[in-house]
Amino acid sequence: MPIRQRRRRLALIPGFVAAFLVLGAPPGSAESIAPPAEVPQAPPPFADCLGEIAAAARARGVPQALIDARLLGLSPDPEVLGATRSQAEFVKPIWAYLDATITEPNIAEGRRKLQEWASTLDTIEQRFGVDRHILVAFWGVESRYGAVLDDPGVVRPVLRSLATLACGDQARAGYWRDELMAALQILAQGQGAPERLTGSWAGAMGHTQFMPTVYQAYAVDFDGDGRRDIWTSVPDALAATANYLRAIGWRTGEAWGTEVALPEGFDYALADESTERSLAEWRQRGVTPVRSGIDETARATLVVPAGAGGPAFLLLPNFRIILRYNTALAYGLTVAHLSDRLRGDPAFTRDWPRGDRVLNAAERTDLQTLLAQRGYAVGGIDGKIGPRTRAAVRAYQAATGRTPDGYADAALLEKVRAAP
Ligand SMILES: [Ca+2]
Numbered sequence: 001m002p003i004r005q006r007r008r009r010l011a012l013i014p015g016f017v018a019a020f021l022v023l024g025a026p027p028g029s030a031e032s033i034a035p036p037a038e039v040p041q042a043p044p045p046f047a048d049c050l051g052e053i054a055a056a057a058r059a060r061g062v063p064q065a066l067i068d069a070r071l072l073g074l075s076p077d078p079e080v081l082g083a084t085r086s087q088a089e090f091v092k093p094i095w096a097y098l099d100a101t102i103t104e105p106n107i108a109e110g111r112r113k114l115q116e117w118a119s120t121l122d123t124i125e126q127r128f129g130v131d132r133h134i135l136v137a138f139w140g141v142e143s144r145y146g147a148v149l150d151d152p153g154v155v156r157p158v159l160r161s162l163a164t165l166a167c168g169d170q171a172r173a174g175y176w177r178d179e180l181m182a183a184l185q186i187l188a189q190g191q192g193a194p195e196r197l198t199g200s201w202a203g204a205m206g207h208t209q210f211m212p213t214v215y216q217a218y219a220v221d222f223d224g225d226g227r228r229d230i231w232t233s234v235p236d237a238l239a240a241t242a243n244y245l246r247a248i249g250w251r252t253g254e255a256w257g258t259e260v261a262l263p264e265g266f267d268y269a270l271a272d273e274s275t276e277r278s279l280a281e282w283r284q285r286g287v288t289p290v291r292s293g294i295d296e297t298a299r300a301t302l303v304v305p306a307g308a309g310g311p312a313f314l315l316l317p318n319f320r321i322i323l324r325y326n327t328a329l330a331y332g333l334t335v336a337h338l339s340d341r342l343r344g345d346p347a348f349t350r351d352w353p354r355g356d357r358v359l360n361a362a363e364r365t366d367l368q369t370l371l372a373q374r375g376y377a378v379g380g381i382d383g384k385i386g387p388r389t390r391a392a393v394r395a396y397q398a399a400t401g402r403t404p405d406g407y408a409d410a411a412l413l414e415k416v417r418a419a420p
Contacts, residue, residue: 050071050167053177054067061185062184070159070184070194076160077161092330092358093306093354093356094333095306102341109140114132114136117235120222120234120235124239128245129250129253131253131339134245134322135238137335137336138208142204142208142325143207149207155198156199156200158205158212159197182212182216190227191215191229192205208230217244217247221236250321254298255291255316259291259350260287260289260302261287261350268304268394268404271406272394273303278296279297279298282302300314300316302315306352308403308407309356309407310352310353311352313333319332353409356411357411365383367385367389367393367416368380368383368389370413370416374416385408389408390406393412
C-alpha cells in the first residue's frame with residue numbers, strides 16, 4: 001500500500017479497486033511503479049537470490065529456522081511477474097473501476113459494517129480523527145470488507161510474491177527486497193501467522209492491504225490482545241488505517257472534495273488538476289459544489305477525469321491523502337465516492353461518457369508522437385498520459401477550436417491523425 005506520492009495518472013493502476021476482479025493490484029504499488037531507476041541486469045538464479053536475501057535476513061536477526069521453513073524453499077510465482085507487466089497496459093476507463101466497486105451490494109455491506117463496528121469506529125474516530133466512512137470505504141475497496149482474504153483465487157502467499165518480485169523484477173528489486181525483509185521480520189516477531197500472511201500479488205496484507213514496511217511503521221494493537229493483527233482483527237486493521245492516514249496528514253473533519261456543476265461556456269483551462277483556489281474563488285468562476293457544508297476557505301483543485309462530457313470534481317487536501325494509498329485517480333475517486341455512498345449521499349449527478357473508448361498503450365504513444373510532430377510539448381513519448389501530455393492536448397484542442405479539457409480518447413486521436 002502506502003507510498004510516496006507521485007503524480008496522478010489517470011486509469012493507470014486499478015489498485016485494489018479491482019482486487020476482487022483480477023489478482024489484486026497493490027495499494028502502495030504506486031511507489032513501486034516508479035522507484036529510482038536501477039540499472040537492469042540479468043537476474044541471478046532464483047535460489048542464489050534467495051540465498052543472498054537469507055543472509056541479509058539472518059544479519060537482521062531473523063531466525064534460521066524461520067528462513068529455512070518459509071524462505072529457502074520458495075519457487076517463483078509466474079503470475080506475479082505477469083501482473084507487474086500488465087499493469088501499465090491497463091486501458092479500462094475510469095468508470096469501469098468505479099462501477100466494479102460501487103455497487104448496491106457493496107454499499108449495503110459497507111453500511112452493515114458501519115453498524116456492526118459502530119462502537120469500535122467511535123473510538124477510532126476519537127483517537128485518530130479520521131472519518132469512519134473513509135475507513136470503511138478503504139476496507140471495502142481494498143479487500144471487500146475482508147471477504148477476499150478468504151478467497152484463494154485472489155490472495156496468494158505474501159512471501160512467495162515478494163520473493164518473486166525481489167528476485168525477478170530487477171528495476172525495483174531493492175523496493176521488493178525491503179518489503180520481503182519486513183515480512184520475514186513480522187513473522188519472526190510473531191505478529192502474523194504464516195498461513196495468514198497472504199495478500200495481493202504485490203505483497204499487500206490484511207483487511208486494508210498494508211505493505212509490510214507500512215505495517216511495521218503504522219500497525220497498531222487496537223483490540224488489546226498484544227498483537228498488531230491486520231489479518232484477522234477488524235479493529236486492528238481499521239485503526240492501523242486511521243493511524244496511517246493521520247500520520248500522513250489527514251485533516252480531521254474535512255471532506256475529500258465534491259462533485260461540482262460547471263456553468264455553460266466554462267473555461268476548461270481552469271481544470272488543470274494543479275491550480276489550487278479557495279472554494280469561494282471557484283464559486284466566482286461559476287463552479288458550484290454538489291455537496292454542501294464545505295469550508296469556503298478550503299483550497300481545491302478542479303479535475304475533469306473524462307473531459308467536458310463527464311463529471312467534474314473539486315479535490316481537497318484529503319483527496320491527496322487518499323492517493324497515498326494508490327496514486328491512480330480512479331482509485332482515489334472510488335474510495336472517496338464509496339465513502340459518500342456509505343454516508344448516505346447520492347450517486348454523482350453527472351454520468352460518465354460511457355460510449356467513449358480509452359486509448360491503449362500503442363495509441364497513447366501514437367498520440368504523443370503526432371502531437372510532438374505538430375509542435376506540442378508532450379513531456380516525452382512514453383505512452384503515459386500525464387500532466388504534460390494533457391497540457392499538450394489542451395493546447396491542441398484550444399488551437400483547433402475544441403473544448404480544451406485535456407481529455408484524450410479514441411475520438412481525439414482520430415482527429416489528430418486526420419489533421420494535416
Ligand atoms: Ca490486536
